[in-house]
Amino acid sequence: MAEDFWSPVGLSVRVAILSGxxxxxxxxxxxxxxARKKFRGQLFIETLIILPLVLPPSVVGFLLxxxxxxxxxxxRSIEWLFHQPVMFTWWAAVIASVVVAFPLMYQSAKTGFEGIDSxxxxxxxxxxxxxxxxFIGVALPLAAKSIVAGAILSFARALxxxxxxxxxxxxxxxxxxxxPTAIYVAMDSGDMETAWMWVxxxxxxxxAMLMLVHLIKD
Incomplete structure (x- = not known):
């Protein structure tokens, strides 16, 4: 039972860390x-980056x-390189987490960079x-609060x-x-005690992560 409980926890943490x-x-x-460059098509690119925030998860999964x-x-390229498909592997979970968490990191970091006095x-x-x-000596330190907040939110979203x-x-x-998938299965099978523990x-x-974000920004 302990192994069954901690296996999804360990995988979720690994996926969240790597995708984070x-x-x-x-x-x-x-x-x-x-944040610093303006060019034609930028609005389209930014909209594409943020799009996973408003798309239903099933649509994101379908597109992946x-x-x-x-x-x-x-x-086919991935299978040729690594001799196995990416679907139904933990790397697929990493890719999915990157896609849905990226907009949060991008928006927060961009806000931080735009707030720097040129x-x-x-x-x-x-x-x-x-x-x-x-970038390293000026921009990153000045935008550090927004970047760290974005990283925390992205980790939580990936998790x-x-x-x-x-x-x-x-x-x-x-x-x-x-x-999350383990909770779904536990509820579906009627194992509410385990589901509650994961929840x-x-x-x-x-x-804790949201509290940390508020403390960083204050």
Whole structure:
């Protein structure tokens, strides 16, 4: 019973950590780029980035299957490289979590970068700093609160991802079963005690993370 209980917990944490790292890196870099650069088509790109926030999880899962499914170019490429399909693996859960969590990281980081006084960055450039040094030494520290808040929210979102993960990664015990899918199965089978234990854990983790975000921003 203990192994059955902790297996989804361990997988959920691994998925959330890995997807959180991916989202943190690419979300911060893309937010920095789009916060400072203006170009034609930017509105379209930003809308596309944020779209998973408003799409039903089943639609996100469907699109992931279309893009990475066994019969798709993306799916065949992955199978050729790694000698196995990505669907119904824990990597599928990571991809689904990245897609749904990325908008939160992007929006928060972009807000932080847009709040930086450009005169401060220009002063660093006048002193001889290149763009990379301006980014690392000036932009990141000044936008740190928003970036960290975005990272926490993204981790929490990845930890709680359900719909797209269920469609794309499935619900295979000890392989792709995360806490949200395990709760679904426990309720469906009438095991309310175990379901409540997982629910309580998720509520406590999510509450603690939201509190941390508020403390960081204050």
């Amino acid at each position: 790292i991916i989202v943190f890196i690419f979300g911060t870099l893309i937010a920095r780029l789009l 299957i279309v893009i990475f499914g066994k019969n798709s170019p993306g799916g 005169d401060i960055e220009n002063a660093a450039r006048v002193d001889g700093a290149n763009e990379w040094k301006v 709680g991802e359900f719909g797209a993960t269920l469609m794309f990664a499935g619900n295979i015990p000890e392989k792709t079963q995360t806490i 309580g854990m998720m509520v406590l983790i999510s509450f």
